[in-house]
Amino acid sequence: MNTFGNIFRLTTFGESHGEAIGGVVDGMPAGIDIDLDFIQQELNRRRPGQSKITTSRQEADQVEILSGVFEGKSTGCPIGFLVRNTNHHSQDYENMRCLFRPSHADYTYYNKYGIRDHRGGGRSSARITISRCVGGAFAKLVLRQLGVSVQAYTSQVGSIALDRDYRKYDLSLTETNAVRCPDADKAREMKAFITQMKAEGDTIGGIITCVIKGCPIGIGEPEFGKLHAALGAAMLSINAVKGFEYGEGFDGVTARGSEQNDVFCSQEGHITTQTNHSGGIQGGISNGQDIYCRIAFKPVATILTEQETVDIEGNATTFKAQGRHDPCVLPRAVPIVESMASMTILDYILLKKAVIL
Template identity: 80%
Template sequence: MRNTFGNIFTLTTFGESHGEAVGGVVDGMPAGIAIDTGFIQQELDRRRPGQSRITTSRQEADRVELLSGVFEGRSTGCPIGFIVRNTNQHSQDYENMRCLFRPSHADYTYQQKYGIRDHRGGGRSSARITIARCVGGALAKLALRELGITIQAYTSQVGTIALQGDYTCYDLANAETNIVRCPDTMVAKEMEDLIASVKAKGDTIGGIITCVIKGCPPGLGEPEFGKLHAQLGAAMLGINAVKGFEYGEGFGCVATKGSQQNDVFRNEEGRITTASNHSGGIQGGISNGQDIYFRVAFKPVATILQEQETVDLEGNHTTLKARGRHDPCVLPRAVPIVEAMAAMVILDNWLASKTVKL
């Protein structure tokens, strides 16, 4: 099982949904970075369960403990170990699933690969493991902050309810003013009502998160097989429930002509820039200095509170009705996870390029 992400800036994670704790080790963090523990906790609070009526009711404080690699408020360059303890597991809720395969979960594939699985909340395949990614991403954000690079994600679609404009049409700071994390408050209310309606029926719904990276210098990315958009895509597709990734205009560009898609270069007061940004800030697999933007599609959560057909460990047909506390839509809590993965990719590539000095 591969549990390490990154090349120079790396995150190695451990833990299960219903185990004692989730944690990890970040290596490659530049020395001398101011470590704002309040900011790290804030990023975890954005991901934590039980934060609104449209998320799981599981109550976890998700308090992070930094164990190493920080001295007098700054990173030392040594590995940063951290832990977040689980305190509100209801493992009994999963006892009826011990010998069954939940539809569209990792139960069957884990059983086939390892011959054993933790049926309590999915064990290692649970979205709770993304806690470690948020901590790693928060540390990466602290380093990127000193480089003037910012990362902002937001919910742009839930079901069929979608924002009509691109990211330039909205004040993205408004995304944190509502529980759906959508920058348009009126659309956010429609999304919230839809999620609440779906939840009341014991069902789930998916959607899209858009992410924007500003201030990224040109030159990040490692062709031929380490293109920046490929790394971002791999990072996003590694998040639980993600089914699709597109950057720039993505699939929408196929309906246009090259004359409409090409980003014409300009010299603005000695700085090379482009008149448009259909490319999404990446050309030839390398950042070009423009905003990087991409979209991530999340499927409806696989755990629904309705009876479904399935089979048991012996292949016998049976039925399952899930119990427990589950998200009817992952998007509100997935926004900080998308940002975290993007932050780690960008910092890892900056460290590889050394195009800018801290």
């Protein structure tokens, strides 16, 4: 289960402290202009050490394209890529070799496989999301030609939250601050709070909102391949994600049907809806409206204060994490959310095309 997608597929490999993170993108349409600078920029948005509120691990995260691109265009063949690890401090994790860190994958990995890579979490590390960002960048290049845009942003850190209505904000301002929040005042509050958590050796969670514009009508399958289910599965596969909702989500349960229904109307000869409580998806299929969803991230499990736990023999012990860690994962998770959404939407567009053919 290291492969994501149906037609547009990403297979990933690598561990946090291994030689490299990498993958293979299969199903990339041929003849797409490949902007290598854009792909690298997408990785730069995810890379560590980019601000004072992220981990201080310094990695260039330089992507190497190994195949599938010729003279600046995709060939339709598998695209192989690598991002080498160059700044791992494996010794920082030596005190964790024989114990299970609270709320990490240590215990479950050990029980499933009988062995685990304790260095930085190994395969369970968020560092492996590098491959998702590369795959997502390729998907974005295709979606760009189709007029589809995917924009995510930090909408809540702890209890500091933006209004749920994304239309109230200029989303082009998302990249103007380290938190990746389109509201400058709220961004300052969020940054100060994350800085406080870092100083206390603690962590904090929050919410990322994702908005997809220009998605064609008719994307998604009516039964077990519902578009919102695919988006939910994609988001819930991201490290530290604990919840997913689309459209009005849980807030809609207190409203009446007469308030929630999206009434159809005709505008300039095209059928549309007066509202978009459904979040651009009805019956599991896109209806042409904006698709918007919210993804909840838990606080990062690695905290720099002493905690109780047990070792692999079940003996009670204590430990204090060392190394370089994010006090809040949200700023670096924004491009990951965009990548998963982009790959999902492109995959389902290609599925529809395959069915029509």
